[in-house]
Amino acid sequence: MRTAPSARGLVVAALALALLPLSSHAASRDNGLEGVWKITSPRSAFTPIDGPIPFTAAGQTAYEQNKAALAKGDFSFDRTQSRCASPGVPRLSLTPWRFRIWPRARFVVFEYEWNRLHREVDMTGRTAEQPFVGPAVGVSRGHWEGKTLVIKSQYFDENTLIDNLTPHDSDMVVEERWSLTGPNTLRDQITISDPAFFTRPWHTQATYQRQPDLAFPEDVCLDRRDAGKMPLP
């Protein structure tokens, strides 16, 4: 039979909560995001959901150059496919293999099966500082809006690609909104801004299915490449 909680019980519970130690993870919440995920429909390029990619003239030229090189089998414009370099953000969201999200109070880690990569997102509210050299994943700051993990990344290495063809400048800003659309379905809504290459911000998204929570085998991209396989399958 259901009974109302006693006042004494509530006081004990409140005291227990108050006594919780301050630790790096005690206040973590995952809103269902913690776990292993895999892209629902593997693909090499993002599809804009608001019309074609709004290239500037410079962006269109760079894109066409990449397209022409790819048609000739020349991957020199693509450091991931030619060198196994990090795909960076947002392209990491297109890797066809699994990744695990580890949400913690002060940071969120994205751990990728592909080439053992991992990406840490600062959740402390600290201001993003521009590094001397832009990382492939940019500098990321995150926060929760309800049950949605919102990540803003900036200060990128301009040598990465948004996907298999789409270029960007170092001033690109990427906003990701990660949220569950079902108990085992995850969505990443992405907004890309880059005035040098795009006339306006544009939007895309990808969805993922929850996978069994198993560790990833050791993947060494350079070994796969040297064995004649494509770095990104």
Added chain:
Amino acid sequence: MKEKPIRRMLNHLRPGVPSALFCTAAMGLALLAAPAAQGQPSGPGVSGAPPAGGAPPPAVGAQPWDIPENADLKPPPPKELHPGLSGKRLLAQLVPPLPAGLPDPSPDPHNLEGAWVHDQMLGFEFQHDMYDNPPPYTARGHKLLARRVKAQGIGKPYSNAAALCRPPGVLWQQEINYPFVLLQSKDRLELLFQDYHGRETIYLDPAKAPPADHKSYMGVSVGHWVGDTLVVVTKGMKIPTLLDAVGTPASADAIITQRIRKVHQGHWFLEIVTTIDDPVYYTHPWSLMQTFAWRPDMEVLEEYDCETQIGDKSVPADAGLVPEPPEDAQ
């Protein structure tokens, strides 16, 4: 008591070599090689004075095995090779004091989550066990390390997995003075390293670990709790590994046992006692102890994308290092 030659060589190198060892392995070894590549004096006779042991300095183009076994490597000059690269200064830069106001780790001794960084000077810690005895090298182990030390001494350090942007093995990965983030789920721990974007998975459920015949660069690590100490056994490496940037050897069949516990003695740290059981290179198992400071200010790791350079086929992929010849090469 007379010092063994290998010990003497290491002692002679001690003042100068840490400058390289505080960098990542490839960078460190490249640093050692740099003076030779730039036509500057390096290794034996670096100060310009005749070698203390009386042996002449090696000729240009000399290989490590060209140096007589009884040759004495000239100690580097007493001052730092480079004022900005002293071991203590580098360590202070890499592991500065912990800022105030940051959270403590979980009080649960079975929860090791958070960011940690090796806070001891790299130097030649692997040349002493936890009781300050030298490692119990077999003749083969002694010879191999001597050759590697000589190669560094003449500015031609050997290549290794780390320099080629491959996973360098558990001990090397942990030893470098860059942070790692430790994450835990109910049946495993993940150590995500800044350097080489490395990863070590510690399986708490042996049934979920790869099969016994599975081989990988990092090996397979399986752990269990004994009281408040996590005991981790790592084996199944696909290639021989280096225990440190000096080249202290471990065969692919080595069994590495680590006893990890969280300690608070004025500050929080992980204490890791490592036992190396490798009959190929050591006459009996030996152990050393390392400490890893609690560093919540380092939990957002910096990017380490070594493939950008090493993966570029248009430039030499050896990071300036020399391929290591077979052990029986003379």
